[in-house]
Amino acid sequence: MDSSLFDYHLPEDRIAQEPAAQRDASRLLVVHREERRIEHRHFSDLPDYLGDGDSLFRNNARVLPARLFAQRPTGGAAECLLLRPASNDGLEWWTLLRPGKKLPVGSSFARDGYFQAFVEEKNDNAEYRVRFELANHSSVAALADELGKMPLPPYIARERSDQRDEADKERYQTIYASAEKSVAAAAPTAGLHFTPKIVAQLEAQGATFHDLALHVGMGTFKPLQTERIEDHQIHREIYEISESTQSALRDDSGRRKVCIGTTSVRSVEDYLAKSDRIVPGNFVSEAAIFIYPPRQFLGVDALITNFHQPNSTLLCLVSAFLDPHGTSGIDWLKAIYAEAIERKYRFLSYGDAMLIL
Known part of the structure; x- marks a missing residue:
């Protein structure tokens, strides 16, 4: 597959340099795969789509001010x-x-x-x-x-000493980041939109949250560098999944499994591909999984994610999730992104979010 399929034009002024004034004030583009339609909402509307019977898997790795x-x-x-x-x-x-x-x-x-x-x-x-x-x-x-x-991505401009430094220490970190998991060189950015209020609303509606930790590395920003997708060497990242989260992933009661971010997807899919049982204590391994179309997902029914860079492996993953059975998700994702750009959505780490159902 030609890697140029995952290129698109991202205007520089669409790259968010600061987060939204409030975490859940970011916009939310909702994709309904079965109906092949989209909606334009705000992240504070997330409880309208998730709740009873949903298991949400989140990466609680903490970003070190590195x-x-x-x-x-x-x-x-x-x-x-x-x-x-x-x-x-x-x-x-x-x-x-x-x-x-x-x-x-x-x-x-x-x-x-x-x-x-x-x-x-x-x-x-x-x-x-x-x-x-x-x-x-x-x-x-x-x-x-x-x-x-904070080790902000290179596309977020900051001076060596910047008046936004203290704000970045708070906002380039999820509210559920664990002090015991200070292992991330970059934030799991889909989680940046969550607030205590939204978590409480979802739990009150019957959703459950399950933690895992993927040690996000700088490789997450590495672009596709080969003409053929199949030749790209994906970055490797350590992850750990607790016994209770493993149990939730293997729950066959019909609960919808929702991954918060591509880092959670990498952990979940790598774990389920490697292990056929619950491992006592923590399951620890290294994810070297490269997800691109077509791809059947073993443990993800819905996905919350941000808008990603051109020529990135994350575009490959999201395209595969839009159409797990074929390759139509590639063109569909580019069409969705084109509409998001036209409607002035904010892209990349400090930008807006998508919910893919």
Whole structure:
């Protein structure tokens, strides 16, 4: 399949630079697959479509404020983006470094009164393993919570010191993010629209929420880079699913299974493809699943998602969900996106949402 099928024109002014004033004030484009029609609503209307008998699966990974600024011994600036721990003691991390050419293996950078960092290794993905020596914090994660800046996607413009930094720390995080799951380098953005009020409304109507954690990596922003979809190397992400969430996924009572975001879909579909039983404790694995049309879904009946970048693997996933039996979802998704652009929907991480039923 030609990867150019997943390209479309996204005007720059449609890329949301800030979230809606209130989380649930974002718009909601509702897609009815069986009737092949769409509606234009707001996210606060979500309880009109979901409720009794629905099981909602959400990614409760927390985004670490992972951008750290420091200085090189020469006095030049250094920027370190924390990706994932590289040691059990929390003092070594795989990172991205800028400027990489001036921070080779064996070099160092520091922030007076807080830490010194030493570059130990560089891998084939241009990631650097860095060892930290901390002055006052018990872990690098604790250091980042105090000093770090949120790792917003590159299409959201921010200055090094921006008046919106504190707001980003709240809004580029779901309300149900778990402090014990500070494992995400990017937010599971479909969940950003939820408020305590909407969660309470849905639960009062008989819906249940089930948590899982996918360690969202920077690979989620990697575009399609091959002419054929089948040749693209999908990014890999660790996920964990508790015993109770596994049980909900295997419930055959007819409850509709609703995934909040593509990260939840990746976790659910990878788990069900790999395991035929409930695993005691947590099921932990690495998702390397690439979902593109046509694709039968094992555990997803409805999907809440944002509007995605051109040439992205997430467009492949959503297209497949629109038509699991064929490839018509590709053109349909582009038609939906064209109407959304015309109606001035806001796209990407801080943008509006879709509900696909």
